[in-house]
Structure formats: structure tokens, C-alpha cells
Amino acid sequence: MHPDGERILLSQEVIRERVTALGEQISRDYAGREVLAVGILKGAMIFLADLVRSITVPVQIDFVAITSYGSSARSSGAVRILKDLDESIAGRHVLVVEDIVDSGLTLNYLAANLAARAPASLKICTLLNKPTRRVVPVSVAYSGFDIPDEFVVGYGLDYAGRHRNLPYIMILRREVYGG
Ligand code: PRP
Numbered sequence: 001m002h003p004d005g006e007r008i009l010l011s012q013e014v015i016r017e018r019v020t021a022l023g024e025q026i027s028r029d030y031a032g033r034e035v036l037a038v039g040i041l042k043g044a045m046i047f048l049a050d051l052v053r054s055i056t057v058p059v060q061i062d063f064v065a066i067t068s069y070g071s072s073a074r075s076s077g078a079v080r081i082l083k084d085l086d087e088s089i090a091g092r093h094v095l096v097v098e099d100i101v102d103s104g105l106t107l108n109y110l111a112a113n114l115a116a117r118a119p120a121s122l123k124i125c126t127l128l129n130k131p132t133r134r135v136v137p138v139s140v141a142y143s144g145f146d147i148p149d150e151f152v153v154g155y156g157l158d159y160a161g162r163h164r165n166l167p168y169i170m171i172l173r174r175e176v177y178g179g
Helices: 012-029 045-052 105-115
Strands: 005-010 035-041 059-068 079-083 093-101 121-129 142-146 169-172
Touching: 012 045, 012 121, 012 142, 035 045, 035 105, 045 059, 045 093, 059 105, 079 105, 093 105, 105 121
Parallel strands: 035 059, 035 093, 093 121, 121 142
Antiparallel strands: 005 169, 059 079
16 A cells, blocks of 8 residues: 555455446446536546446537635635536436546536536436535436445545545554644
8 A cells, every 4th residue: 555545445456346337227228328427636647547447328528627616615615627528418318437436516516507408317427425524415316336434545636636546545643644
């Protein structure tokens, strides 16, 4: 394990099995339809890359990049779109792919924004879910793991831009982030 880690929360093998199962479930649910997987940069990129390879119905991929307006505006849930979708989602079956739902502020905003663009359907798939941290409601259709309120990195999740490349998810040592 990386020396910044306290312990491994989800091993590479455990993640792989769960992501495969999610892909199979999504393939069943979307039988006969085409999915537009919308990844939220940057955290979701690794999960999305693995998930779509477990989906057997036709899939297209697009990305949005967003940032919050800063700590004070954070509680309002206002986020700014840095990079919007490349294409219209009107009439399409949109599956938003996220690495983690924490307070829910990001997806609460983004789901409303996307729903206003008249997709045929809109669902959310997250690898990690911290239900005890929720501030605003988010309707999550697919969730990989409910996890405790710990600072986790790896498999796309970062601390100060680092550790996204770890193939497992580990709990960060408190000394590292000053928690
Ligand atoms: C993380 C994560 C979600 C959001 C979840 O993104 O990818 O988008 O925070 O938190 P919330 O439920 O409290 O809104 P982050 O801002 O760390 O950006 P990143 O994906 O580029 O790492």
C-alpha cells in the first residue's frame, strides 16, 4: 500500500467484482436501449472506463467538468460548469457516472441542470456513497459501495490532485491531510 494510506478500504479485486456486477445490472436494465454515460471529471474517469467495459448494450460517452464556487458558496450547492457536454442529451438515456456522492450538492445541482435538457431518462451511478454525509437529497439508482465518513483516495479519487492512479481505494492517514 502507498505510505500515505492508513489502510486499504476496497481492494482492486473487490472493486473489479462490484464494477462488473454494476455493468451487468445496467445492461439488463437498459436492454434494447442505448446509454449515454456522462462522466463527471476528474474523479469518475477511472470508474467510467472500467464500467463501460462491463456494459453490453450500446454505450456512448461524454464528460462534464465542474467546480464548486468556493467554500462559502459550497453550502448553496452552486457549482460552475467548466466543460459542458459536447452533445445534446434531448431524448437520450443518460446515465451520470460519479466516483462519490458525499454531501450530494454536486449531483443535486447537476441532475437538475441535466433534467432541464429533456433527456428520455436520467439516472445516477456512483461507485462510492457516503449516506451519513448527505445535506441535500440525491436519487442514486446504482451504487457500488456505501462507505464510512473517511478520507478516501485512489481509483480516481484524489487528495490535492494525487493518488487518482492507485488501483485500490485506501483511507488517507490523518497526518497527511491534517485532519
Ligand atoms: C468530488 C466528487 C464529486 C463531489 C462529491 O469531486 O467527484 O463530484 O466531490 O461531493 P458532494 O456530494 O459533497 O458534492 P471533486 O470536487 O473532488 O473534484 P474531482 O472529481 O475533480 O476530484
